[in-house]
Amino acid sequence: MSKFLLLILGMSIVTYIPRLLPFLFIDKSFSKKFERFLLYIPPTALGALIIPGAFEAIPNMPLISIIGLGFALLYSWFRGGLIVSVLGSILVVFIGIYIKGGLI
Amino acid sequence: MEKSLKEIKEGMASGLPIVIGYFPIAMAFGILSKTVGLTLNESVLFSLLVFAGASQFMALNLISLGVGVGEIILTTLLVNFRHFLMSASISRKIKKEFKRWLSLIAFGITDEVFSVASFKKGTLNKNFMLSLQLVTYLSWVIGTGFGFLIGNILPTILKNSMGIALYAMFVAILVPEAKKSKEILILSLLSGLINLSLKFINILPKGWNIIISIILASSVGLLLFKKGEKNHE
Incomplete structure (x- = not known):
């Protein structure tokens, strides 16, 4: 087996097992407290997925990243909807980079 | 069907x-x-x-x-x-x-x-x-x-x-929820701030800053919002 094939198989196993394990306990009921802990994971995960990574979304242009995210923030606050937020912030960033004149 | x-x-x-x-x-x-x-x-x-x-x-x-x-x-x-x-x-x-x-x-x-x-x-x-x-x-x-x-x-x-796309998506998922719920707003910001601090401290192995942020912030949630939950009952 080639070195890369071994690597791919190994990586797929160690990625899959943590994703699978919790589903084996789907029938088990946990304490109220633990259930509540699990409910808090979506917002805390999102918080940590956004901060600080999002500010480095556009390499070396934190300000343009922030302006792009600002569009998503404002649009989703007032209107809601993922697709427009995503496409709009891509467009805003595109214009930002274009104006800055770099990276073309 | x-x-x-x-x-x-x-x-x-x-x-x-x-x-x-x-x-x-x-x-x-x-x-x-x-x-x-x-x-x-x-x-x-x-x-x-x-x-x-x-x-x-x-x-x-x-x-x-x-x-x-x-x-x-x-x-x-x-x-x-x-x-x-x-x-x-x-x-x-x-x-x-x-x-x-x-x-x-x-x-x-x-x-x-x-x-x-x-x-x-x-x-x-x-x-x-x-x-x-x-x-x-x-x-x-x-x-x-x-x-x-x-x-x-x-x-x-x-x-x-x-x-920017996936980050914009994360923001657009979170914002309407945070607008509705103070708990979600506080916990997500807290988790982000912990993650930011851990980045500067830079001692954990790769990938563990986010895990610790999630666990810490969610645990703080347990302490912080306990009273609120009891009031609802």
């Missing part, structure tokens, strides 16, 4: 922002994997079997540095362990009658699928989950092959602009 069709449509539509976000990243992976010395088959197999963006890029980086296979696999385990928390959370939201499908659903629990699915109203059904995951998976796998074969065809400015 009509109901499942509706669920499938809903899943695919919910996956669209992820599809847009994944494609250019997957292309970049395909392009980079070629320069590191993978064949087309290996590159696509990577995305087919691993389906975890950050760790796939990390692996390419480590390969080019000459790091051994065992060490890369171990690092992958550490980096992707956050999905354990995400699967644990989402498993409480999935209808139990879909047990047969859970091992398949588990395969596709990425950060992005988790984020979209866990804020969907109500319980999660099999058709929604699988179609959401299928479209994102296809984007990831096809993007990889596309990148490998066709290479750098996207203009740099477009590629760079698209780097």
